[in-house]
Amino acid sequence: MKRQIPMLILSAVGTLLVVSVFIPSARHWQEDASLYFDIIAVFAFFLGGGNLIRVHTEKVNRKSTGWIYSVVTLLGFGIMLVTGLFKIGNPNGIAGDLSQTGSYFQLLFQYVMSPLNSTMYALLAFYVASASYRAFRAKNTEATILLVAAFVILLGRTALGVLLTNWIPAQLSVLQIPNLAIWIMNAPNLAGQRAIMIGISLGVISMSLRLLLGIERSYLGGDN
C-alpha cells in the first residue's frame, strides 16, 4: 500500500498535465500546477526553516567548533524574519509593499544582502582567471581545441585581436581575429548548442517517461 498510492498519484498527475497541453479548455491546469507547487513549497519552508534553526541551535548548545557563527546565522534569520513578516518601519504598514524603500527590510536587503550578493558574483572574475590558467592546456586534441576556441574568442574581445591581424587582406578577412571569433560563434558554437539541446530534450522525455511509468522509483521508497 505504501508504494502503490504514490505511484498512482504521480502517474495520474503527470499524464493529466501532458494531456492538458492538447485540450484547450484544460490548458489552465498548467498554470494551476505551478501555483499548487508554490503553495506546497511554502509548507516545505517550515521543514527547511525548522531544519536550519535545529541544526544551528544544536551547534550552539553543544558548543561544537564554530558555534559562534551559528549564533550569527540564527540572529540574522530572526531579525530578517521579524522585520519582513511585520514590515517594521514600512511607511504603509501591513499593506505596504514588502521591499518599500525606507522599510528596515529594504535597508537590510540593500546594505547587507546585495553587497554580499554582488561580491560573491564578482569572485567569478578571479575564478575564471585561475580556471583558464589551469584548464586550457594542450594535453590532448580535445583540450587543444578547447584552448584554441577560447583563445580566439578572448583575443577577439580585446583591441589586441584587431591589432594582431589587421594586416590580413580583405580576401582573407575571415581570418582576422574579430571575424574569426564571430564565425566560431556563428557556426561551430551554434551547431554544438543545437546538438546539446536536442540531446537534452530527448533525455528529459525519456526520463519523464521512466518517472510516469514508475520504472524510476528510488526516491519513493520503491524496492528496485
Added chain:
Amino acid sequence: MTSKTAMRILTAIVALIFLISWIMKSGSGMSDSAFTNVRDGFLVTFAVFLTLSIFSFLYRDNPFYKFAESLYVGISAGYWMCYGFWSTVVGNFVPRASRSLSEFFHVPYQEHADHILIYIPIIFGLILLTRLLPKIGWLSRWSLAFIIGATAGLNLTRYLRSDFISQVSNSFIPLFVDWKGVGDFVNHISLAADGQFIAILSNWVIFVGVMCGLVYFFFSKEHKGAFGVASRVGIWILMVTFGASFGYTVMGRISLLVGRITFLFGDWLNIL
C-alpha cells in the same frame, strides 16, 4: 607570536578602521537628521566590511569570511521566507481562500475562483508536514509523488516543443547560399568574412556539426568505424562550443569585479 594573538591584533585593526570609516561616512552624510546620517554611515561601512570579508576568502578561509557567510545565510533565508509568505500565501492563497483574510491583508478577494481546488495543494502541503512525525512520516511521499508527477508532466511536452521540435526545424538550412552556378561560385571564391564561400562553409559546418554532435550522444551503438569518426568530430564540435562560450562570458564576469572595485574606491574611499 601565535596565530591566536595575530588574529586578535588583526581584528583590532579592522575594528579601528571600521570605526574611523563610520565616523567619516556619518560626517559626510547629506541628510538633515543626524540619526539617518549615523545609521547610513554605519550601513555603508558595514557593506564595505562584508565585501572585503568575502574577498578575503580568496586568500584562505578566515573568521571574517565565516562571519560574512553565516550572516548571509541567516539574512537570506529569512528574506526568502518572508518573500514566500507575502507573495504566495498572501498573494495567491488568501485571495482565493477567505474574504476576511483578504480584507485584513488589503488583498483583492477573487470572487469566481474555484475555491475547493485551492485546497488540493493545502492537503498535500499538510501531508508533507507529516514528515515531522516519525510514525506516519512515509505519508509525505504522496506530496513528493504529486510534485514529481507534475514536474515530469509539465517538462515532457515543454522540452519536446521548445528544444526538440524548434531546434530540428532551425536546422533546415540551405547548403548552397544564393547559388548562381558553379562558374559564378568559383570566380567569386574568397575567404572574405561576408563572402558567399564563408556563408556556404558556415552552413556546412552547422549541418555536419549538428549531425556529428547527435552521433556523439548515441548510447546504444558502438562508436566504431564511420560512426566512431562522426562521434569524434562531434566531441570536437562540442569542445569548440565550450571553449567559445567560456571565452565569451569572461568579459561579463570581469565587469562584475570592476563594479565592486569601483564601489570600494569610489563610494568608500572616494579617490576616483
Added chain:
Amino acid sequence: MLALLRIAKLVVFISSSLFVISLLPTHSVHSQDASPSGSNLGPITVRAHDTDNDAGGSVTVEWDDPGYEKMSGFAGFLIWRTNTLTGTSDSVEVTPFGTHSYDDRSVSDDSTYSYLVAALVNSERVMSAPSMQVRSAKQWFDSRLTWVLILGLIICGAVIYFIESAKRGTKLFLRRIAGLEAIDEAVGRATEMGRPILFVAGIQDMDDVQTIAGLTILGSIARTVAEYDTKINMPVRASLVMTAARETIKHAYVTAGRPDAYNDDMVHYVTDEQFGFVAAVDGIMVRERPAACFFLGAFFAESLIMAETGNSIGAIQVAGTAMPAQLPFFVAACDYTLIGEELFAASAYLSGEPRQLGSLKGADVGKAIAMIVILVGVIATTIASAWNSESMLWIENLLRKMFSTG
C-alpha cells in the same frame, strides 16, 4: 411546436436588426450605400465564426475593407454585436488602422450573435451588412498541435517499445561514460581517506527535471555510500529537495541493509538565496575537506565558484548539468563532466536495470529520427533555394509545418 419556435426566433431576429438600424444616428442610416467624400467604395464585407482551438466563449470577426482606412480622417473600425436571442446589441470594440480581425471573448456559448462592422470616417459611420448568425463553441483538441502530438507519440512509443523489449532480456550494448565510472572510484577514495563526500543536486527546486535527475543518481551513490559506510554531506537550497533527498538516502540505506546508519542530518537546508548557498557550500568544502564533490543538477553562474573551490581542496569532482551555458565551466574545472543528456541517462546506467536501459535505446531512436529529418530537410531546403524546384519547396514547407511548435 418546433416550427412555431423557429418563426418566433425569426421574428425576433428581424425586429432586432431593424431595431438596431433605427437606433443608429439617423443621418448615417441612409448613407449606408453612399460612402463619404464622394468616393463610391463598396460596403465592408463581414464574416464571423467560432474562434478555433479554444475553450469556447470567443467569436472571431473578420472583415475586408474596400479602402475606407486609407482615407484621411479615418478613425477606426467599430464592431457592433447583436445577441439574436435577446435582441440586445452593443458595441464591442473600436480597432485601429490596419486590423481586419478581432476576437470577441465576451460571448457565451449558449446564445447566437450577429456582427456589423462600421468604418468611422470624419464622424460618419459606414455600416456593413450584418454577418451570418454565429455561436461560439469549445474544441476538445487543439488542431494546431496535431504534429506535436504525432511526434510525441512516435518518440514516446519508441521509448516504451524498447523498455518492453528490454524486459524480454534482449542484451543491450551501452557506450562507456567516463564520468559514471568515476563515481565508484570517487566514493571508494573518500572511504579510504575517511573523508565525507559532498553532493549538490543543483540549485533549482523540485520543479526542475534536472534536480530529479540529480536525486535519482543520488539514490545509486547513496547505496554505495551505505555499503562503505562513508559520510555524506548534502547542503540543499530548497526545502522540498531536502525532503526528497532524505527520502532517497533513507531508502538506499534500507535496501543496503543498514537502516540504523542513516541520519536525517546528512541532508541540511542552507538558504534559498543562490549566492548565499554557494558561500555556505564553499565554507563546507574548505572546512570539511570532502574527498569527492558531485554537482549534478541545474546550475547557473555560481557553478564555477563551487567547482574552483572544490579543485583548490584537491577533491575528485564529477559534475553534470543540462544548462548549456554552465557546461564550459564544469568541463574546465572538474575532472569528469556529464554533458546534457548524459545527466538524464546516468541513473539508468547506474541502476543497470534492463527496463531503464531500454529507455536509453528509445532516446537513441529519437536522435535517429532527428538526424533523418534534418538530413531530408537540409537537402530539400538546399535544392529548393539553389535550383528553386517546386517539389523540394513543397517538401521543405511540409517539414517546417510538421516541425512547428504550433
Added chain:
Amino acid sequence: MGLIISAVVIGGGLLWILYLSIKGQDVDRRIVYLFVGATVALAIIFRLEFGEVATPIVKSVFDKIENLPAGSKIVLSYDFDPAMAPEVNPMANAFIRHILEKKHRLFFMSLWATGQSLLSVSLNDVLKPEFPDAKYGVDYCNLGYKAGNEGVLNVVITNFRKMFPSDANGNSLDSLPMFKDVESLKDMDLLISVGGGKPGVKEWVLFAGDPGKIATAGGSAAVSTPLLYPYWPRQLIGLLGGTKGAAEYEAELIKTHPRFKDKGMPALRMMGPQTMAHVVIIAFIVIGNVAYFRSRRKGKQS
C-alpha cells in the same frame, strides 16, 4: 603616467611568472587572483583607456552613417530597460552624437515603455547640451512609445501617420517639417535598434529591415549578441555587441570627430580594466601551457 606604472607592475610580474614556468613550476592560484585584482584596481585608479580599434561589424555601421549624404533620414529606436541601460545607453548616445554631427535627420521612437523615459534622459543629458542649435521637428523628433511590439512595425512600414498620428509631444506629424517627404519606414535611409530583449534588433530585422529592404543596424547587450550574429552581414549591415561594441564606436567617433573627446566616453572607460584583465588572462593561458610543456619535457627526460 598610470599606464607606465601598471605596465611595469603587471608586465614585470608576468615576466617573472613566465620565468618560473620555464623552470617547470606551476604558480599557486592565489598569485593568479592577486594579478587579476591588482590589474583591475590599477586600471580603475589610473582610469586607463586603450585605443579601441573598430572591428568590421562595428565599422560598417560607422561608415554607413559617416558616408550618408547630409540630411539623410535615420530612425533610432530605444528598445531597452534600466537593467540593460549601463551596457547599451553608451551606444545610443554615441549614435545621437554621430548622426547629428553629420547633420542627418534623426527620428527617435521606442517599442519599450521604459525606452521612452531613458530616451528623454538622453535628450536632456546629451542632445540638448551638445547640440544647442538642433531644432526639434527639423533636425530631430521624438515619436515616443507605442505598444504592440512588432505589430507597430507592421503598420509603420506602410504608413507612419496611421500608427503615430502625433509625436510624443502631441503635435501632428504634418506640422513637423522633417516629416514632409516621409510616408513610411521605406523612406528612411537607416534603421537602428538599440536593446537586447524582445522586441529588439531581431524584430526590427524580421518585420522592418527585410520586408521593407531598408538598411538596418543594431546595438545589443553582450548576452544577446551571439543570437544576432547570424543576421550579419546579410540582414544586418552591422552590430554593436556589449560594452566592447560601444567602446569601438566611441573610439571611432573620437578619431573622426575630435570635438567629442572630452565629453566622457563611458564604454571606453569601462573597457580599460576589461582589456587589461583579458590580457592578463591570455598571458596566464600562455604561461600555463609553457609550464605544462616544460614539465612534460622534464618528465620525459628524467
